[in-house]
Amino acid sequence: RRLLGTAGAAGAASLIVGGVAGATGAEAVRGKPTPLTDVGSGVVPFHGTHQSGIVQPAQAHGHLVAFDLTGGTDRRGAAALMRRWSAAAAELMAGRPPQGDDSGVALDAGPSSLTVTFGFGRTFFDRVGLTDRRPDALEPLPAFTADAIDGKRSNGDLWVQIGADDALVAFHALRLLQKEAAGSARVRWQMTGFNRTPGATAQPMTGRNLMGQIDGTNNPKPSSADFAKKIFVPDDQQGTDSWMAGGSYAVVRRIRMLLDSWDNLSLERQERVIGRRKSDGAPLSGGTETTRVDLDKMGADGALSIPGDAHIRVASPANNRGAAMLRRAFSYHDGFLDDGAPDAGLLFIAWQADPLKGFVPVQRKLDRGDGLSRFLRHEASALFAVPGGCDEGGYVGQHLLE
Numbered sequence: 001r002r003l004l005g006t007a008g009a010a011g012a013a014s015l016i017v018g019g020v021a022g023a024t025g026a027e028a029v030r031g032k033p034t035p036l037t038d039v040g041s042g043v044v045p046f047h048g049t050h051q052s053g054i055v056q057p058a059q060a061h062g063h064l065v066a067f068d069l070t071g072g073t074d075r076r077g078a079a080a081l082m083r084r085w086s087a088a089a090a091e092l093m094a095g096r097p098p099q100g101d102d103s104g105v106a107l108d109a110g111p112s113s114l115t116v117t118f119g120f121g122r123t124f125f126d127r128v129g130l131t132d133r134r135p136d137a138l139e140p141l142p143a144f145t146a147d148a149i150d151g152k153r154s155n156g157d158l159w160v161q162i163g164a165d166d167a168l169v170a171f172h173a174l175r176l177l178q179k180e181a182a183g184s185a186r187v188r189w190q191m192t193g194f195n196r197t198p199g200a201t202a203q204p205m206t207g208r209n210l211m212g213q214i215d216g217t218n219n220p221k222p223s224s225a226d227f228a229k230k231i232f233v234p235d236d237q238q239g240t241d242s243w244m245a246g247g248s249y250a251v252v253r254r255i256r257m258l259l260d261s262w263d264n265l266s267l268e269r270q271e272r273v274i275g276r277r278k279s280d281g282a283p284l285s286g287g288t289e290t291t292r293v294d295l296d297k298m299g300a301d302g303a304l305s306i307p308g309d310a311h312i313r314v315a316s317p318a319n320n321r322g323a324a325m326l327r328r329a330f331s332y333h334d335g336f337l338d339d340g341a342p343d344a345g346l347l348f349i350a351w352q353a354d355p356l357k358g359f360v361p362v363q364r365k366l367d368r369g370d371g372l373s374r375f376l377r378h379e380a381s382a383l384f385a386v387p388g389g390c391d392e393g394g395y396v397g398q399h400l401l402e
Protein backbone atom coordinates (compact mmCIF):
# COMPACT_ATOMS: atom_id res chain seq x y z
CA ARG A 1 0.00 0.00 0.00
CA ARG A 2 1.24 3.44 -0.86
CA LEU A 3 -0.10 6.42 0.97
CA LEU A 4 -0.51 9.35 -1.36
CA GLY A 5 0.33 12.28 0.90
CA THR A 6 -2.40 14.63 -0.19
CA ALA A 7 -5.25 14.53 -2.58
CA GLY A 8 -3.14 16.95 -4.62
CA ALA A 9 -0.68 14.15 -5.27
CA ALA A 10 -3.29 12.65 -7.55
CA GLY A 11 -2.92 15.72 -9.66
CA ALA A 12 -5.44 18.44 -8.88
CA ALA A 13 -5.40 20.21 -5.52
CA SER A 14 -7.33 23.05 -7.08
CA LEU A 15 -10.26 20.78 -7.77
CA ILE A 16 -10.78 19.63 -4.18
CA VAL A 17 -14.28 20.51 -3.15
CA GLY A 18 -14.82 18.13 -0.23
CA GLY A 19 -12.19 19.34 2.20
CA VAL A 20 -11.94 19.16 5.95
CA ALA A 21 -15.03 18.32 7.97
CA GLY A 22 -16.50 21.54 9.29
CA ALA A 23 -14.66 23.72 6.79
CA THR A 24 -16.74 26.33 4.98
CA GLY A 25 -17.27 25.82 1.29
CA ALA A 26 -14.79 28.59 0.49
CA GLU A 27 -12.09 27.09 2.71
CA ALA A 28 -12.66 23.72 1.18
CA VAL A 29 -12.30 25.10 -2.31
CA ARG A 30 -9.08 26.89 -1.30
CA GLY A 31 -8.08 23.33 -0.58
CA LYS A 32 -6.74 22.48 2.83
CA PRO A 33 -5.84 19.05 1.55
CA THR A 34 -6.89 16.09 3.69
CA PRO A 35 -4.90 12.89 3.43
CA LEU A 36 -6.60 10.14 1.50
CA THR A 37 -8.01 7.48 3.74
CA ASP A 38 -7.01 3.86 3.26
CA VAL A 39 -9.77 3.43 0.72
CA GLY A 40 -8.40 6.01 -1.70
CA SER A 41 -4.75 5.14 -1.26
CA GLY A 42 -5.01 1.41 -1.95
CA VAL A 43 -2.87 0.56 -4.95
CA VAL A 44 -2.53 -2.72 -6.84
CA PRO A 45 0.38 -3.14 -9.29
CA PHE A 46 -0.53 -3.65 -12.95
CA HIS A 47 2.69 -5.43 -13.94
CA GLY A 48 3.56 -8.94 -12.78
CA THR A 49 3.35 -12.67 -13.50
CA HIS A 50 -0.45 -12.73 -13.27
CA GLN A 51 -2.91 -10.01 -14.15
CA SER A 52 -4.47 -8.22 -11.21
CA GLY A 53 -8.13 -8.53 -10.28
CA ILE A 54 -7.97 -12.28 -9.69
CA VAL A 55 -6.47 -12.92 -6.25
CA GLN A 56 -7.13 -9.46 -4.78
CA PRO A 57 -10.36 -9.09 -2.77
CA ALA A 58 -13.26 -7.99 -4.97
CA GLN A 59 -13.67 -4.22 -4.74
CA ALA A 60 -16.78 -2.24 -3.82
CA HIS A 61 -17.55 -1.29 -7.45
CA GLY A 62 -17.11 -3.34 -10.59
CA HIS A 63 -17.74 -3.11 -14.31
CA LEU A 64 -17.65 -6.07 -16.66
CA VAL A 65 -17.54 -5.06 -20.29
CA ALA A 66 -17.18 -7.13 -23.47
CA PHE A 67 -16.08 -5.66 -26.79
CA ASP A 68 -16.29 -6.97 -30.34
CA LEU A 69 -13.56 -5.99 -32.78
CA THR A 70 -14.80 -3.77 -35.59
CA GLY A 71 -14.62 -4.97 -39.20
CA GLY A 72 -11.18 -3.77 -40.17
CA THR A 73 -9.32 -4.70 -36.98
CA ASP A 74 -6.77 -7.40 -37.74
CA ARG A 75 -4.05 -8.90 -35.59
CA ARG A 76 -1.90 -5.77 -35.75
CA GLY A 77 -4.86 -3.59 -34.85
CA ALA A 78 -5.71 -5.85 -31.93
CA ALA A 79 -2.08 -5.75 -30.75
CA ALA A 80 -2.10 -1.94 -30.91
CA LEU A 81 -5.33 -1.85 -28.90
CA MET A 82 -3.93 -4.17 -26.22
CA ARG A 83 -0.82 -1.98 -26.04
CA ARG A 84 -2.90 1.17 -25.59
CA TRP A 85 -5.18 -0.50 -23.05
CA SER A 86 -2.28 -1.93 -21.03
CA ALA A 87 -0.50 1.44 -20.90
CA ALA A 88 -3.70 3.19 -19.82
CA ALA A 89 -4.48 0.55 -17.19
CA ALA A 90 -0.96 0.80 -15.71
CA GLU A 91 -1.29 4.57 -15.35
CA LEU A 92 -4.81 4.47 -13.96
CA MET A 93 -3.97 1.78 -11.42
CA ALA A 94 -1.03 3.89 -10.22
CA GLY A 95 -3.44 6.79 -9.68
CA ARG A 96 -2.16 8.81 -12.63
CA PRO A 97 -4.86 9.78 -15.13
CA PRO A 98 -3.19 9.31 -18.54
CA GLN A 99 -2.09 12.42 -20.44
CA GLY A 100 -4.78 13.86 -22.61
CA ASP A 101 -7.56 12.69 -20.32
CA ASP A 102 -9.73 15.73 -20.00
CA SER A 103 -12.74 14.14 -18.32
CA GLY A 104 -11.52 14.98 -14.80
CA VAL A 105 -13.75 12.30 -13.31
CA ALA A 106 -11.01 10.77 -11.14
CA LEU A 107 -8.64 13.74 -10.86
CA ASP A 108 -9.00 14.22 -7.12
CA ALA A 109 -9.12 10.55 -6.14
CA GLY A 110 -6.36 8.07 -5.34
CA PRO A 111 -6.13 4.74 -7.15
CA SER A 112 -8.71 3.22 -4.78
CA SER A 113 -7.42 -0.34 -5.39
CA LEU A 114 -8.32 -0.12 -9.06
CA THR A 115 -7.68 -3.26 -11.06
CA VAL A 116 -8.13 -3.73 -14.79
CA THR A 117 -8.07 -7.27 -16.19
CA PHE A 118 -8.16 -8.22 -19.89
CA GLY A 119 -9.39 -11.43 -21.54
CA PHE A 120 -9.94 -12.93 -25.01
CA GLY A 121 -13.13 -14.73 -26.03
CA ARG A 122 -13.42 -17.65 -28.43
CA THR A 123 -14.39 -15.47 -31.41
CA PHE A 124 -11.34 -13.20 -31.00
CA PHE A 125 -9.05 -15.84 -32.49
CA ASP A 126 -11.05 -16.16 -35.72
CA ARG A 127 -11.26 -12.39 -36.12
CA VAL A 128 -7.49 -11.91 -35.92
CA GLY A 129 -6.51 -15.02 -37.90
CA LEU A 130 -5.14 -16.94 -34.93
CA THR A 131 -7.61 -19.84 -34.81
CA ASP A 132 -4.70 -22.29 -34.58
CA ARG A 133 -3.53 -20.67 -31.34
CA ARG A 134 -6.95 -20.88 -29.65
CA PRO A 135 -6.76 -23.01 -26.50
CA ASP A 136 -9.02 -26.08 -26.27
CA ALA A 137 -10.17 -24.68 -22.92
CA LEU A 138 -12.15 -22.03 -24.85
CA GLU A 139 -14.59 -24.63 -26.21
CA PRO A 140 -18.10 -23.23 -25.66
CA LEU A 141 -19.60 -24.04 -22.27
CA PRO A 142 -22.28 -26.75 -22.40
CA ALA A 143 -25.94 -25.76 -22.07
CA PHE A 144 -27.46 -26.33 -18.63
CA THR A 145 -31.15 -26.89 -17.95
CA ALA A 146 -31.45 -23.85 -15.64
CA ASP A 147 -30.06 -21.58 -18.38
CA ALA A 148 -32.13 -18.71 -19.77
CA ILE A 149 -29.20 -17.17 -21.62
CA ASP A 150 -29.49 -13.88 -23.51
CA GLY A 151 -26.99 -14.12 -26.36
CA LYS A 152 -26.69 -10.34 -26.71
CA ARG A 153 -25.34 -10.09 -23.17
CA SER A 154 -23.06 -13.11 -23.55
CA ASN A 155 -19.59 -13.91 -24.95
CA GLY A 156 -17.60 -11.30 -26.92
CA ASP A 157 -14.19 -10.96 -28.59
CA LEU A 158 -12.57 -9.08 -25.70
CA TRP A 159 -13.41 -8.73 -22.04
CA VAL A 160 -12.38 -6.15 -19.47
CA GLN A 161 -13.02 -6.51 -15.75
CA ILE A 162 -12.70 -3.28 -13.78
CA GLY A 163 -12.87 -3.07 -10.00
CA ALA A 164 -12.25 -0.14 -7.63
CA ASP A 165 -13.27 0.88 -4.15
CA ASP A 166 -14.56 4.20 -5.52
CA ALA A 167 -17.40 4.40 -8.04
CA LEU A 168 -15.97 7.42 -9.90
CA VAL A 169 -12.57 5.77 -10.25
CA ALA A 170 -14.25 2.65 -11.66
CA PHE A 171 -16.39 4.62 -14.12
CA HIS A 172 -13.41 6.72 -15.18
CA ALA A 173 -11.44 3.60 -16.09
CA LEU A 174 -14.40 2.14 -17.99
CA ARG A 175 -14.95 5.29 -20.00
CA LEU A 176 -11.27 5.81 -20.76
CA LEU A 177 -10.81 2.26 -22.03
CA GLN A 178 -13.94 2.58 -24.16
CA LYS A 179 -12.52 5.75 -25.72
CA GLU A 180 -9.15 4.05 -26.31
CA ALA A 181 -11.00 1.30 -28.20
CA ALA A 182 -12.68 3.71 -30.62
CA GLY A 183 -12.14 2.60 -34.21
CA SER A 184 -10.90 -0.86 -33.15
CA ALA A 185 -13.63 -2.38 -30.98
CA ARG A 186 -17.10 -1.51 -29.78
CA VAL A 187 -18.96 -2.41 -26.62
CA ARG A 188 -21.00 -5.60 -26.94
CA TRP A 189 -22.38 -5.67 -23.39
CA GLN A 190 -21.62 -4.10 -20.06
CA MET A 191 -22.68 -4.92 -16.50
CA THR A 192 -22.14 -3.05 -13.28
CA GLY A 193 -21.81 -4.64 -9.86
CA PHE A 194 -20.92 -3.90 -6.28
CA ASN A 195 -19.72 -5.33 -3.00
CA ARG A 196 -19.63 -4.08 0.54
CA THR A 197 -17.66 -0.84 0.98
CA PRO A 198 -14.41 -1.22 2.89
CA GLY A 199 -14.92 0.21 6.36
CA ALA A 200 -18.66 -0.50 6.44
CA THR A 201 -18.18 -3.31 8.95
CA ALA A 202 -16.41 -3.07 12.29
CA GLN A 203 -14.00 -5.78 11.24
CA PRO A 204 -13.08 -7.11 7.81
CA MET A 205 -15.11 -10.23 7.06
CA THR A 206 -16.28 -12.26 4.09
CA GLY A 207 -18.89 -10.28 2.17
CA ARG A 208 -22.59 -11.05 1.84
CA ASN A 209 -24.54 -11.53 -1.37
CA LEU A 210 -28.07 -10.25 -2.07
CA MET A 211 -29.62 -13.39 -0.57
CA GLY A 212 -27.96 -12.29 2.66
CA GLN A 213 -25.49 -15.16 2.85
CA ILE A 214 -21.84 -14.86 3.67
CA ASP A 215 -20.35 -15.83 0.32
CA GLY A 216 -16.77 -16.78 -0.51
CA THR A 217 -15.77 -18.63 2.67
CA ASN A 218 -14.60 -21.89 1.16
CA ASN A 219 -12.70 -20.42 -1.74
CA PRO A 220 -9.26 -21.87 -2.44
CA LYS A 221 -6.77 -19.82 -0.40
CA PRO A 222 -3.75 -18.18 -2.10
CA SER A 223 -1.66 -19.45 0.83
CA SER A 224 -2.48 -23.13 0.13
CA ALA A 225 0.09 -25.25 -1.68
CA ASP A 226 -2.06 -26.20 -4.68
CA PHE A 227 -3.70 -22.78 -5.19
CA ALA A 228 -1.61 -21.77 -8.22
CA LYS A 229 -2.13 -25.18 -9.83
CA LYS A 230 -5.91 -24.86 -9.54
CA ILE A 231 -6.25 -21.24 -10.61
CA PHE A 232 -3.41 -20.44 -13.03
CA VAL A 233 -2.14 -22.03 -16.22
CA PRO A 234 1.41 -23.29 -15.48
CA ASP A 235 4.23 -20.78 -16.01
CA ASP A 236 5.95 -23.28 -18.31
CA GLN A 237 2.87 -24.05 -20.44
CA GLN A 238 3.95 -25.65 -23.76
CA GLY A 239 2.26 -25.99 -27.14
CA THR A 240 0.07 -23.67 -29.20
CA ASP A 241 -1.34 -22.04 -26.08
CA SER A 242 2.05 -21.43 -24.43
CA TRP A 243 1.09 -17.73 -24.59
CA MET A 244 -1.39 -18.48 -21.74
CA ALA A 245 1.45 -19.23 -19.26
CA GLY A 246 0.55 -17.63 -15.94
CA GLY A 247 -2.97 -16.90 -17.19
CA SER A 248 -6.36 -18.11 -16.03
CA TYR A 249 -9.81 -18.80 -17.46
CA ALA A 250 -12.73 -16.67 -16.34
CA VAL A 251 -16.29 -18.03 -16.50
CA VAL A 252 -18.71 -15.11 -16.25
CA ARG A 253 -22.38 -15.78 -15.44
CA ARG A 254 -25.05 -13.22 -14.77
CA ILE A 255 -27.19 -15.11 -12.26
CA ARG A 256 -30.50 -13.52 -11.32
CA MET A 257 -31.75 -14.39 -7.86
CA LEU A 258 -35.47 -15.11 -7.57
CA LEU A 259 -35.60 -12.99 -4.44
CA ASP A 260 -39.39 -12.94 -4.06
CA SER A 261 -39.43 -16.74 -3.62
CA TRP A 262 -36.24 -16.76 -1.61
CA ASP A 263 -37.34 -14.08 0.85
CA ASN A 264 -40.49 -16.14 1.57
CA LEU A 265 -38.50 -19.09 2.89
CA SER A 266 -38.06 -19.41 6.63
CA LEU A 267 -34.55 -18.77 7.94
CA GLU A 268 -34.20 -22.44 8.76
CA ARG A 269 -35.03 -23.50 5.21
CA GLN A 270 -32.73 -20.86 3.73
CA GLU A 271 -29.90 -22.22 5.84
CA ARG A 272 -30.61 -25.80 4.76
CA VAL A 273 -30.56 -24.75 1.08
CA ILE A 274 -26.96 -23.55 1.47
CA GLY A 275 -25.75 -25.75 4.35
CA ARG A 276 -24.47 -22.81 6.39
CA ARG A 277 -25.90 -20.45 9.00
CA LYS A 278 -26.94 -17.07 7.68
CA SER A 279 -25.82 -15.04 10.68
CA ASP A 280 -22.17 -16.03 10.75
CA GLY A 281 -21.65 -18.42 7.81
CA ALA A 282 -20.84 -21.42 10.06
CA PRO A 283 -21.50 -24.82 8.44
CA LEU A 284 -24.56 -26.68 9.75
CA SER A 285 -22.14 -29.43 10.83
CA GLY A 286 -20.99 -27.03 13.58
CA GLY A 287 -18.25 -24.57 14.55
CA THR A 288 -17.58 -21.13 13.15
CA GLU A 289 -17.37 -19.74 9.59
CA THR A 290 -13.90 -21.16 9.05
CA THR A 291 -14.49 -24.60 10.64
CA ARG A 292 -13.94 -27.44 8.18
CA VAL A 293 -17.24 -28.64 6.73
CA ASP A 294 -18.16 -32.16 7.93
CA LEU A 295 -20.35 -33.58 5.16
CA ASP A 296 -20.82 -36.91 7.04
CA LYS A 297 -22.09 -35.44 10.31
CA MET A 298 -25.53 -36.68 11.41
CA GLY A 299 -27.87 -34.65 13.60
CA ALA A 300 -29.75 -35.92 16.70
CA ASP A 301 -32.66 -36.76 14.36
CA GLY A 302 -30.47 -39.20 12.44
CA ALA A 303 -30.47 -37.06 9.30
CA LEU A 304 -27.45 -35.46 7.65
CA SER A 305 -26.67 -32.09 9.30
CA ILE A 306 -25.90 -30.68 5.85
CA PRO A 307 -28.80 -31.86 3.64
CA GLY A 308 -28.25 -34.01 0.57
CA ASP A 309 -29.08 -31.15 -1.83
CA ALA A 310 -27.38 -28.35 0.14
CA HIS A 311 -25.40 -26.05 -2.17
CA ILE A 312 -22.10 -26.53 -0.33
CA ARG A 313 -22.44 -30.33 -0.46
CA VAL A 314 -23.26 -30.51 -4.18
CA ALA A 315 -20.58 -27.92 -5.11
CA SER A 316 -17.83 -29.25 -2.84
CA PRO A 317 -14.57 -30.47 -4.42
CA ALA A 318 -15.10 -33.75 -2.50
CA ASN A 319 -18.19 -34.45 -4.63
CA ASN A 320 -16.67 -33.24 -7.89
CA ARG A 321 -13.39 -35.13 -8.15
CA GLY A 322 -11.48 -32.21 -6.70
CA ALA A 323 -12.90 -29.66 -9.18
CA ALA A 324 -12.19 -26.20 -7.77
CA MET A 325 -12.42 -22.57 -8.78
CA LEU A 326 -11.87 -19.16 -7.24
CA ARG A 327 -15.22 -17.35 -7.00
CA ARG A 328 -14.80 -13.57 -7.13
CA ALA A 329 -18.19 -12.01 -7.69
CA PHE A 330 -19.98 -8.68 -7.74
CA SER A 331 -23.64 -8.27 -6.80
CA TYR A 332 -25.85 -6.38 -9.24
CA HIS A 333 -29.17 -4.59 -9.11
CA ASP A 334 -30.63 -3.11 -12.31
CA GLY A 335 -34.06 -2.02 -11.13
CA PHE A 336 -37.23 -4.09 -11.20
CA LEU A 337 -38.85 -6.28 -13.84
CA ASP A 338 -42.41 -5.76 -15.10
CA ASP A 339 -43.75 -8.21 -12.49
CA GLY A 340 -42.09 -6.22 -9.70
CA ALA A 341 -39.31 -8.73 -9.07
CA PRO A 342 -35.87 -7.22 -8.48
CA ASP A 343 -33.53 -7.59 -11.45
CA ALA A 344 -30.76 -8.46 -9.06
CA GLY A 345 -28.28 -11.21 -8.37
CA LEU A 346 -24.70 -12.12 -8.81
CA LEU A 347 -22.18 -11.29 -11.53
CA PHE A 348 -20.54 -14.63 -10.82
CA ILE A 349 -16.94 -14.90 -11.96
CA ALA A 350 -15.11 -18.20 -11.52
CA TRP A 351 -11.35 -18.34 -12.09
CA GLN A 352 -9.58 -21.59 -12.84
CA ALA A 353 -6.64 -23.09 -14.74
CA ASP A 354 -9.07 -25.20 -16.80
CA PRO A 355 -12.87 -24.69 -16.92
CA LEU A 356 -13.33 -28.42 -17.53
CA LYS A 357 -11.77 -29.05 -14.11
CA GLY A 358 -13.54 -26.16 -12.42
CA PHE A 359 -16.83 -24.52 -13.36
CA VAL A 360 -18.18 -27.05 -15.90
CA PRO A 361 -18.38 -30.23 -13.79
CA VAL A 362 -19.59 -28.33 -10.72
CA GLN A 363 -22.31 -26.47 -12.61
CA ARG A 364 -23.38 -29.77 -14.23
CA LYS A 365 -23.85 -31.21 -10.75
CA LEU A 366 -25.61 -28.12 -9.37
CA ASP A 367 -27.91 -28.08 -12.38
CA ARG A 368 -29.04 -31.63 -11.65
CA GLY A 369 -30.19 -31.25 -8.11
CA ASP A 370 -28.90 -28.39 -6.03
CA GLY A 371 -31.36 -26.85 -3.55
CA LEU A 372 -30.22 -23.34 -4.55
CA SER A 373 -30.80 -23.68 -8.30
CA ARG A 374 -34.58 -23.37 -7.81
CA PHE A 375 -33.98 -19.77 -6.75
CA LEU A 376 -31.62 -18.81 -9.60
CA ARG A 377 -31.70 -18.05 -13.34
CA HIS A 378 -28.49 -17.94 -15.33
CA GLU A 379 -29.23 -15.10 -17.77
CA ALA A 380 -25.87 -14.42 -19.47
CA SER A 381 -22.74 -16.45 -19.94
CA ALA A 382 -19.20 -16.00 -21.22
CA LEU A 383 -15.83 -17.66 -21.08
CA PHE A 384 -12.56 -15.80 -21.53
CA ALA A 385 -8.88 -16.69 -21.72
CA VAL A 386 -7.13 -14.21 -19.44
CA PRO A 387 -3.41 -14.19 -20.30
CA GLY A 388 -0.68 -13.81 -17.69
CA GLY A 389 0.47 -10.34 -16.68
CA CYS A 390 3.08 -8.30 -18.52
CA ASP A 391 6.28 -6.50 -17.57
CA GLU A 392 6.80 -2.77 -17.78
CA GLY A 393 7.01 -1.76 -21.44
CA GLY A 394 5.06 -4.85 -22.53
CA TYR A 395 1.34 -5.41 -22.95
CA VAL A 396 -1.19 -8.07 -22.01
CA GLY A 397 -1.50 -10.70 -24.75
CA GLN A 398 1.85 -9.79 -26.33
CA HIS A 399 3.02 -13.42 -26.52
CA LEU A 400 -0.03 -14.21 -28.63
CA LEU A 401 -0.20 -11.11 -30.79
CA GLU A 402 3.39 -10.04 -31.51
Ligand code: HEM
Binds near residue numbers: 219293312325348362
Ligand atom coordinates in the same frame (compact mmCIF):
# COMPACT_ATOMS: atom_id res chain seq x y z
C1 HEM B 1 -20.29 -22.00 -1.81
C2 HEM B 1 -23.85 -18.90 -2.78
C3 HEM B 1 -23.54 -19.99 -7.49
C4 HEM B 1 -19.87 -22.97 -6.53
C5 HEM B 1 -21.29 -21.09 -1.66
C6 HEM B 1 -21.72 -20.51 -0.41
C7 HEM B 1 -22.70 -19.64 -0.69
C8 HEM B 1 -22.90 -19.66 -2.11
C9 HEM B 1 -23.46 -18.77 0.29
C10 HEM B 1 -21.16 -20.86 0.98
C11 HEM B 1 -20.02 -20.00 1.40
C12 HEM B 1 -18.77 -20.18 0.59
O1 HEM B 1 -18.02 -21.15 0.77
O2 HEM B 1 -18.54 -19.32 -0.24
C13 HEM B 1 -24.05 -18.94 -4.14
C14 HEM B 1 -25.02 -18.10 -4.84
C15 HEM B 1 -24.92 -18.41 -6.15
C16 HEM B 1 -23.90 -19.43 -6.29
C17 HEM B 1 -25.93 -17.10 -4.17
C18 HEM B 1 -25.65 -17.83 -7.32
C19 HEM B 1 -26.26 -16.67 -7.35
C20 HEM B 1 -22.53 -20.91 -7.63
C21 HEM B 1 -22.12 -21.48 -8.90
C22 HEM B 1 -21.07 -22.31 -8.62
C23 HEM B 1 -20.85 -22.27 -7.19
C24 HEM B 1 -22.73 -21.16 -10.26
C25 HEM B 1 -20.23 -23.13 -9.55
C26 HEM B 1 -20.64 -23.67 -10.70
C27 HEM B 1 -19.66 -22.94 -5.18
C28 HEM B 1 -18.59 -23.66 -4.51
C29 HEM B 1 -18.72 -23.40 -3.15
C30 HEM B 1 -19.85 -22.52 -3.01
C31 HEM B 1 -17.52 -24.52 -5.20
C32 HEM B 1 -17.83 -23.95 -2.02
C33 HEM B 1 -18.32 -25.31 -1.61
C34 HEM B 1 -17.47 -25.89 -0.50
O3 HEM B 1 -17.74 -25.62 0.67
O4 HEM B 1 -16.52 -26.61 -0.82
N1 HEM B 1 -22.02 -20.54 -2.68
N2 HEM B 1 -23.41 -19.72 -5.05
N3 HEM B 1 -21.76 -21.42 -6.63
N4 HEM B 1 -20.38 -22.26 -4.24
FE1 HEM B 1 -21.95 -21.05 -4.64
